[in-house]
Amino acid sequence: MLATQEYVERKFNEFNRLCFDGKLKPLPIRLSHARTFLGQLSYKRTRKWLGSCQFTDFVLKISVQTDLPEQELEDTILHEMIHYYILSNQMHDTSAHGEIFTRMMNDLNRRYGRHITVSRRRTAEEMERDVRIRQHLVCEVRFKDGRTGIMIAAHTRLAQLWDAIKRVPEVSDSRWYVSTDPFFNRFPRALTPKVYKISEADLEEHLKGATRL
Numbered sequence: 001m002l003a004t005q006e007y008v009e010r011k012f013n014e015f016n017r018l019c020f021d022g023k024l025k026p027l028p029i030r031l032s033h034a035r036t037f038l039g040q041l042s043y044k045r046t047r048k049w050l051g052s053c054q055f056t057d058f059v060l061k062i063s064v065q066t067d068l069p070e071q072e073l074e075d076t077i078l079h080e081m082i083h084y085y086i087l088s089n090q091m092h093d094t095s096a097h098g099e100i101f102t103r104m105m106n107d108l109n110r111r112y113g114r115h116i117t118v119s120r121r122r123t124a125e126e127m128e129r130d131v132r133i134r135q136h137l138v139c140e141v142r143f144k145d146g147r148t149g150i151m152i153a154a155h156t157r158l159a160q161l162w163d164a165i166k167r168v169p170e171v172s173d174s175r176w177y178v179s180t181d182p183f184f185n186r187f188p189r190a191l192t193p194k195v196y197k198i199s200e201a202d203l204e205e206h207l208k209g210a211t212r213l
């Protein structure tokens with residue numbers, strides 16, 4: 001199912017009562033069309049003196065880009081609520097899904113028969129933090145209507161995708177690059193043609209050091 005504003009608000013209140021003793025304050029809830037996350041808790045981090053930070057301005061975002069089984073949608077909301085509990089209590093975990101997060105997640109899974117995970121869920125913030133150097137086969141895709149996009153090929157599928165993208169009628173031009181820019185870590189690697197929309201500015205910035213194939 002796809003989330004609605006009303007649904008997320010209702011689930012938030014329900015889970016707040018059931019799993020968090022009603023201790024979470026209401027927060028703005030927004031639906032998002034992002035493809036890069038299912039759920040996300042955005043917030044402001046203000047650095048205070050002596051290196052500590054204060055977390056404020058929380059917004060819960062749920063993507064309506066992917067049709068999910070209801071239980072998975074609920075687990076996505078719960079996942080973000082755990083982040084919200086930790087950060088709104090100004091607790092500092094060992095990492096984004098560190099010891100505190102894992103303990104709370106396991107506890108909720110056990111007590112309420114949930115299946116909250118961290119594996120499928122990568123918040124935008126985690127992606128920004130993902131700076132591993134990996135080699136990406138990046139196809140810059142230009143559409144006839146002026147839009148731009150990229151496709152990251154699975155290494156085993158380069159030859160097939162190279163041909164396949166040229167046969168997509170809406171595509172006017174495709175160019176391939178090898179890049180190690182961590183920006184590309186966030187995109188899934190395509191086995192069949194799958195293009196992600198991206199701004200001209202991002203494209204230019206992140207293909208700057210790339211090698212044309």
Ligand SMILES: [Zn+2]
Pocket residue numbers: 079083096097121122123
């Ligand atoms: Zn998370």
